[in-house]
Amino acid sequence: MASVPALKPTNTLVHQLGQTVVEMTVAVGDLALFGAQVVRLILTGLPRRGVMTQTFYEIGVRSIPVVGVTGLFIGMVLAIQAYDQFHFLHMETKLGAAINASLVRELGPTLAAVMLAGRVGSAMAAELGTMRVTEQIDALKALGANPIQYLVVPRFLACFLLIPLLTAIADAIGILGGWMIGSQVLGIDSFYWWLHSKEFIAIYDVQCGLTKSFFFGGAIALVSCYQGFHCGAGAEGVGQASTRSFVWSFIAILVLDFFLGVFQSGLYYVLWPDPISLF
Amino acid sequence: MSIDFSHFDLSAAAFGEPVIELRGVSRAFGTQTVLRDISLTVQRGETLAIIGESGCGKSVMLKIMMKMLEPSRGDVCWFGKSLKQRAELDIHRDRLKFGYLFQSAALFDSMTVLENVAFGLRQNTQMSDAQITQIVHDRLKDVGLPMTAASKKPAELSGGMKKRVGLARALALNPEIVLYDEPTTGLDPIMTDIINELILRTSERQPVTSIVVTHEMSTVRKVADRVVMLYPLSRLQPDEPQIVFDGTAAEAFSTSDPRVSQFVHGQARERLQELAAA
Numbered sequence: 001m002a003s004v005p006a007l008k009p010t011n012t013l014v015h016q017l018g019q020t021v022v023e024m025t026v027a028v029g030d031l032a033l034f035g036a037q038v039v040r041l042i043l044t045g046l047p048r049r050g051v052m053t054q055t056f057y058e059i060g061v062r063s064i065p066v067v068g069v070t071g072l073f074i075g076m077v078l079a080i081q082a083y084d085q086f087h088f089l090h091m092e093t094k095l096g097a098a099i100n101a102s103l104v105r106e107l108g109p110t111l112a113a114v115m116l117a118g119r120v121g122s123a124m125a126a127e128l129g130t131m132r133v134t135e136q137i138d139a140l141k142a143l144g145a146n147p148i149q150y151l152v153v154p155r156f157l158a159c160f161l162l163i164p165l166l167t168a169i170a171d172a173i174g175i176l177g178g179w180m181i182g183s184q185v186l187g188i189d190s191f192y193w194w195l196h197s198k199e200f201i202a203i204y205d206v207q208c209g210l211t212k213s214f215f216f217g218g219a220i221a222l223v224s225c226y227q228g229f230h231c232g233a234g235a236e237g238v239g240q241a242s243t244r245s246f247v248w249s250f251i252a253i254l255v256l257d258f259f260l261g262v263f264q265s266g267l268y269y270v271l272w273p274d275p276i277s278l279f
Numbered sequence: 280m281s282i283d284f285s286h287f288d289l290s291a292a293a294f295g296e297p298v299i300e301l302r303g304v305s306r307a308f309g310t311q312t313v314l315r316d317i318s319l320t321v322q323r324g325e326t327l328a329i330i331g332e333s334g335c336g337k338s339v340m341l342k343i344m345m346k347m348l349e350p351s352r353g354d355v356c357w358f359g360k361s362l363k364q365r366a367e368l369d370i371h372r373d374r375l376k377f378g379y380l381f382q383s384a385a386l387f388d389s390m391t392v393l394e395n396v397a398f399g400l401r402q403n404t405q406m407s408d409a410q411i412t413q414i415v416h417d418r419l420k421d422v423g424l425p426m427t428a429a430s431k432k433p434a435e436l437s438g439g440m441k442k443r444v445g446l447a448r449a450l451a452l453n454p455e456i457v458l459y460d461e462p463t464t465g466l467d468p469i470m471t472d473i474i475n476e477l478i479l480r481t482s483e484r485q486p487v488t489s490i491v492v493t494h495e496m497s498t499v500r501k502v503a504d505r506v507v508m509l510y511p512l513s514r515l516q517p518d519e520p521q522i523v524f525d526g527t528a529a530e531a532f533s534t535s536d537p538r539v540s541q542f543v544h545g546q547a548r549e550r551l552q553e554l555a556a557a
Binding site: 048130134135136138139141142143144145 | 388399
């Protein structure tokens with residue numbers, strides 16, 4: 001009698017890895033289609049002003065304290081941490097330039113976006129997830145509304161347009177926080193603090209940081225709304241959607257930060273072939 | 280404000296014409312098939328009750344009828360036209376002829392009762408705020424809710440009130456077809472009777488086609504012209520049809536088919552024996 005060949009185990013590490021890669025590829029594809037649908041709906045018409053105003057208020061105005069506190073502490077911590085190294089090199093007066101440059105180009109946009117992914121993104125995923133499990137999204141459809149247009153478009157626009165503004169607030173408060181510690185606690189002369197800041201920070205640096213914020217805002221909105229719309233059943237599903245929205249947003253922010261950083265650095269050398277050294 | 284019936288075709292010929300048709304509809308979620316090869320026609324003006332055990336696919340069928348879920352196989356027709364051959368805009372326009380009362384009422388948490396009921400009107404008509412408010416008040420009155428309820432949020436309402444607000448919202452656009460997903464589940468017997476009476480009154484006063492998914496035999500007795508029973512696929516042979524009964528309410532209560540009679544009379548003897556054997 002012919003023997004039946006033994007089945008190969010399908011639960012090996014390689015299979016699991018392959019499955020994860022396939023699932024992630026499908027999810028990224030779904031997310032891209034979701035994003036394309038949002039952009040198409042923005043171009044075809046916006047929801048009513050009342051819906052937009054409410055969303056803009058929730059996402060923009062109510063996030064100001066969080067980004068303000070974030071910016072303030074980033075500036076103050078940078079001043080405390082970097083002072084010793086600058087003091088050792090007798091370059092204390094240039095501490096402000098270093099802090100402000102890192103704030104406007106990198107730390108302000110990235111950390112503000114991470115904070116907002118936690119505050120705004122998770123809340124959006126939980127809210128839309130709850131609407132999904134309680135059939136409110138189906139009810140929108142039944143009442144002749146397009147749920148993506150009604151729920152996602154205002155959130156996307158609010159994040160895309162307001163997160164750069166919130167980042168600017170975080171940057172400004174961070175710069176003030178750094179200066180406050182530098183001049184009031186560490187005794188650095190304010191005149192030189194601002195003079196060197198002005199010398200070494202170009203408008204291009206500010207533009208780079210704020211440009212990143214547009215991308216971060218769009219990514220946070222898309223990832224969070226997508227997670228909310230595709231939430232699993234029950235309270236557990238809503239909790240998982242909220243967690244996933246933060247993790248995915250965080251990863252998206254880091255990945256975008258890297259590629260935008262590479263692009264912006266390359267662009268800088270194209271626009272200004274003779275770079276200015278910070279020190 | 281009086282209800283506008285001008286868009287209803289009240290001619291004798293219109294009654295009895297198919298408004299919704301399912302043609303060989305199947306639906307699976309992952310590897311689990313919930314509906315298999317369902318063919319069903321709903322005639323204009325009738326009140327159809329869909330009964331069956333929990334998990335047999337009644338609510339899924341209702342959502343497929345409303346095009347809130349896509350069938351995995353088969354076709355859905357509205358007013359004699361296949362949805363596969365229709366443009367999205369055309370489907371959107373026809374969807375406004377449907378009203379849907381959700382199992383949990385599905386009221387929008389962030390809105391007041393007034394805003395919930397007004398939502399469809401604001402979204403799909405150019406009416407003034409005064410006109411919309413008047414219609415909302417009329418619909419709330421129709422479902423027996425006081426005007427003081429209009430300013431409340433859904434969290435402040437009881438289960439029965441939520442269902443009634445859901446019904447008022449479903450009726451706000453004067454639908455031709457109303458779909459009720461377990462309208463009396465979780466309600467006390469008095470509130471169940473009130474909801475049944477509202478379904479009946481809606482069918483009589485406003486000439487609508489009603490499709491009611493329910494477990495409640497009192498609802499079936501009171502409102503249904505026709506009863507369809509779905510059976511769980513796990514208890515059927517592969518070649519057996521999933522619709523095990525299609526007839527009048529009186530026939531449903533007198534049928535000799537044990538699958539139907541045990542369900543409508545609430546007899547679980549065979550199931551208890553199966554459980555004991557397991």
